[in-house]
Amino acid sequence: xxxxxxxxxxxxxxxxHTAQALRTASQAILSHATMGTATxxxxxRSPANTRKQPRDLRELxxxxxxxxxxxxxxxxxxxxxGVPTGLLAVAAGDGRWQVVGQLIAEGDLPEDYQLPxxxxxxxxxxxxxxxxxxxxxxxxxxxxxxxxxxLAAQGRGVADIALAFxxxxxxxxxxxxxxxxxxxxFELYRRDxxxxxxxxxxxxxxxxxxxxxxWDSLSDWERQPQRLRRLLTQHCVAVGQDRVARYVGxxxxxxxxxxxxxxxxxxxxxxxxxxxxxxxxxxHARLERLGARLxxxxxxxxxxxxxxxxxALAAYGRVRTExxxxxxEQAARLAQLQERAVQLREQLDASAExxxxxxxALRELAAVxxxxxxxxAALQRPDRADLALAGALVTVDDKGKACVLRGxxxxxxxxxxxxxxxxxxxxxxxxxxxxxxxxxxxxxxxRTLALRAELVRQPEVALRVLAHHLLRQVFYAARGGRVVQxxxxxxxxxxxxxxxxxxxxxxxxxxxxxxxxxxxxxxxxLMAWLAAQPRTIVDDCIAFCTACTIDGVQQDERTPPxxxxxxxxxxxxMRKWWQPTAQAYFAHVPKAHLLAVVAQATSPxxxxxxxxxxxxxxxxAAARALADSGxxxxxxxxxxxxxxxxxxxxxxxxxx
Numbered sequence: 001x002x003x004x005x006x007x008x009x010x011x012x013x014x015x016x017h018t019a020q021a022l023r024t025a026s027q028a029i030l031s032h033a034t035m036g037t038a039t040x041x042x043x044x045r046s047p048a049n050t051r052k053q054p055r056d057l058r059e060l061x062x063x064x065x066x067x068x069x070x071x072x073x074x075x076x077x078x079x080x081x082g083v084p085t086g087l088l089a090v091a092a093g094d095g096r097w098q099v100v101g102q103l104i105a106e107g108d109l110p111e112d113y114q115l116p117x118x119x120x121x122x123x124x125x126x127x128x129x130x131x132x133x134x135x136x137x138x139x140x141x142x143x144x145x146x147x148x149x150x151l152a153a154q155g156r157g158v159a160d161i162a163l164a165f166x167x168x169x170x171x172x173x174x175x176x177x178x179x180x181x182x183x184x185x186f187e188l189y190r191r192d193x194x195x196x197x198x199x200x201x202x203x204x205x206x207x208x209x210x211x212x213x214x215w216d217s218l219s220d221w222e223r224q225p226q227r228l229r230r231l232l233t234q235h236c237v238a239v240g241q242d243r244v245a246r247y248v249g250x251x252x253x254x255x256x257x258x259x260x261x262x263x264x265x266x267x268x269x270x271x272x273x274x275x276x277x278x279x280x281x282x283x284h285a286r287l288e289r290l291g292a293r294l295x296x297x298x299x300x301x302x303x304x305x306x307x308x309x310x311x312a313l314a315a316y317g318r319v320r321t322e323x324x325x326x327x328x329e330q331a332a333r334l335a336q337l338q339e340r341a342v343q344l345r346e347q348l349d350a351s352a353e354x355x356x357x358x359x360x361a362l363r364e365l366a367a368v369x370x371x372x373x374x375x376x377a378a379l380q381r382p383d384r385a386d387l388a389l390a391g392a393l394v395t396v397d398d399k400g401k402a403c404v405l406r407g408x409x410x411x412x413x414x415x416x417x418x419x420x421x422x423x424x425x426x427x428x429x430x431x432x433x434x435x436x437x438x439x440x441x442x443x444x445x446x447r448t449l450a451l452r453a454e455l456v457r458q459p460e461v462a463l464r465v466l467a468h469h470l471l472r473q474v475f476y477a478a479r480g481g482r483v484v485q486x487x488x489x490x491x492x493x494x495x496x497x498x499x500x501x502x503x504x505x506x507x508x509x510x511x512x513x514x515x516x517x518x519x520x521x522x523x524x525x526l527m528a529w530l531a532a533q534p535r536t537i538v539d540d541c542i543a544f545c546t547a548c549t550i551d552g553v554q555q556d557e558r559t560p561p562x563x564x565x566x567x568x569x570x571x572x573x574m575r576k577w578w579q580p581t582a583q584a585y586f587a588h589v590p591k592a593h594l595l596a597v598v599a600q601a602t603s604p605x606x607x608x609x610x611x612x613x614x615x616x617x618x619x620x621a622a623a624r625a626l627a628d629s630g631x632x633x634x635x636x637x638x639x640x641x642x643x644x645x646x647x648x649x650x651x652x653x654x655x656x
Contacts, residue, residue, distance in 0.1 A: 035072070037114035038088055040101050044078060046089035046125060061099040062166025065108050069096055072116040076125045088117065091125035142190035145179040152176055174200075174264045182208035185215055194223075200265035201225035204272070205232040222536055230460075236261060236272035237279070241571075244283045244306050245273055246400025253279055280306050283396060290402055291394040299406070301391035308395045317409035319390050321380040334375055341368050357590035382407070389413045398568055434593035435635065437555035438494075439585075443578075443635055444554045445497025447567070450577040452547040453505040454570040459536075461570055462543035493553060500584070502577040513544050557635045574636040580626050585633070586619035598622050601631040 063070075073093030078085045090097050096115070103109040144165075151161050158176075162169045178199050179186070185202060188194040202211045214231040215223065239245045239260065245253070250260060250271075258278050262271040273279050283306035291304045305312075326334065344365040351358040386409060393405040435443070455462050497503065516537070518529040552563040566572075580586065586594050595618075599607040606625050610618040 034119045035116065036119060037116050038075075039112050039114065040097065040104055041111070042088060043073070043075065043090050043097055043115065043117075044087050045094055045097070046076070046078075046091045055095065057095050057099050059166040060095055061102060062163060064096065064099050065103055066163060069100065069115055071096070072118050073097060074120060074125070075117045076120055076122040079122065088119070089122075089125070090117075091120070093117075140190060141196065142186065145175045148172060148175050149179040170264070177203045177264050180206065182211045185211060195225075197225040198223060198228060201228040202232070203265065204229050204261065217534065218536060219534070222534070227536065233261070233272045235276075236274055237276055239271055239273060242273070243396050243398055243400045244279055247306075247396045247402065248279055248282045248286070252282060256282055287394045287396070287402060290404070291392075294392050294394070294404065297392070297406075299391045300389060301410070302394065303391065304394045306396055308393065313405075315411040316393070317386075317411070317413070319386040319407040319409065320383040322383055324379045324381060326375075326379055330375060330379065334372070337368050337372050337375070341365060341372070344368065357592050359592055434589045435557055435633065436588065438496075439588045440557055440635060441494045441553055441555050442496035442584075443633060444552055444563075445494045446500060446502055446578050447563075447572075447574060447636055448493065448550055448552040449497060449500075449502035449506050450574060451550050451552060451563075451566060451570065451572060453502055453509065453577070454572055455547040455550065456506075456509045456540075456544050458570055459539035459543040462546045463539065496584075497553075500578060505577075509544065513540065559635060574632055575630045578632070578636060580623060580631060580633070582616070582619040582623040586622045587616065591615055591618060594618055594622050597631065598625050601626050601629050 071093070073096060074091045075088040076091060078087045078089040100109060100113060100115060104111055104113060148161055148165070152158075158169050158172050162172045165172070178189075178196075181189075181199055181202050185194060186199070189196070189199050202215065205211060210232055214228050217231065218227065237245055239250055250273075253273060253275075254260060256278060259274045260271045261274055284304060287304045287306060291302045294302050344361050347361050348358055348365070351361070387407075389409045390407050391410070393408050395403060395405065397403045550566070552560075552566075554560065554563075578584070580597075586597075589597075595607045595610055598610060602625050610621050613621060
């Protein structure tokens, strides 16, 4: 066995030793090699080149265009059947030779451009090529960022640097931003003790002291990019997420002298608003103009608040209604509708037991229920005493639009024992639809798991949810439905819900937190452990335990307002957590509904072939048709924003 073969077989540092041995051997070869220059046409590719894997030459091409060939090629005199061809074969530097050819074809280099080369013997070409390529390590990204910063310091523009490195101008700006991170933290990145994502999060701020404070305040495992970014922007609001920022708009805010911290590493590149007070003043001024138009409606009071959350709204009362006595004609019609509704429900129950669906009965029942609601609404009128106290609140809704909430009663004026609270507590009739009670429970179980997982990811939201629940218990007698159960008895989920992305994420979150907790779970031991933890760990504990109490499972397809509000608060998008597969959905709904969903979500033409299939085959075909479509059943879809007052937002009320 040769020295090189023996070194390669030893393992460990074999590659390093092999490269050293090759370089030593190549030195003897290079001692008699000669230097020269040749045009691109005088060179050909050699089979002796040891780099066979294709690679991206765009960056190399940009460097050659900007600076020319800085390193020589290694060549030998080509022979065919022992006869010299007069050409030189490139054993090392094939990439450089290729990009020179491309630049000549594009007119960036002349045809007689001279490439420097080192001439060796043909039998030595493979060894020299291997010596040049083996062990060549790419530059660390930190070194590249430093190089770009050095060029910028010399007065080079972003466009020039981008051209020199063969990258986009945004990439150059990002790398220059990264190179400006606090030197101690940038050195950690250079030594691979910090990640690119962490550096990108730190670069959201140019304040080195703030960057260091954020980094040092967290332990190693806590330094997730999103947490670092949150610490550095906690005094700001995100343009794309804050409702008031969406309402005012970045352009108006900047025209008023406001500053926006740009995050070059965000996909939306929307940045953060620094002066929240200025933003709120601009929003308040616009809302004041809208409120001025409401005086003609005769409300007792009009209040403008650009920021109002569910807890604040819960303090207001609502105008009660009183029922009117129906006349003979109205009473007779209501009795007819009720009798017909009972008959239709019995007919539908019988069809369901036989495994069939009575579409005509479903449509008629829906029409009957609509007419019932219309008649009952006509028999309600606002309480005059409440109207004398009521006013309108002008604010900004979740979608960043101005809205008016009418018919609100201030906390100090709200009547005791409001009829609305009593009515809210009454059991509501089940909404009939294509989903059975069991399927609805499974779907809402998936939503419950997704809500929990999202809440764990957002400790600051979990604290608000917990505070909201406690305040309602202490100050507002917990009127309305509850979604948080403070005694922390995790609600029982349907077995069908314990599958999928949300369940997997929830179990992962639980395992991660359990690994941190002390073995001694006694009150004293746990309290001592909590006292020694940073605030972020305590926040994570509160977030997870609060999430454990979430109970959004239901058998009725009407989503409770408390669940809707929580879903909006955490920004829940069920498309990230649930897909309409055959097993999870289509196998459990009537075939007629399956066909209607496919026709609606894709096109009627896609639903036609499914009509001739059996139920299981149709369910699987429907799942394939809707894969990655983003379709959700209504019980999981984001509900439309509703006005909290007696009247919804009207088009004329929006000051745009």
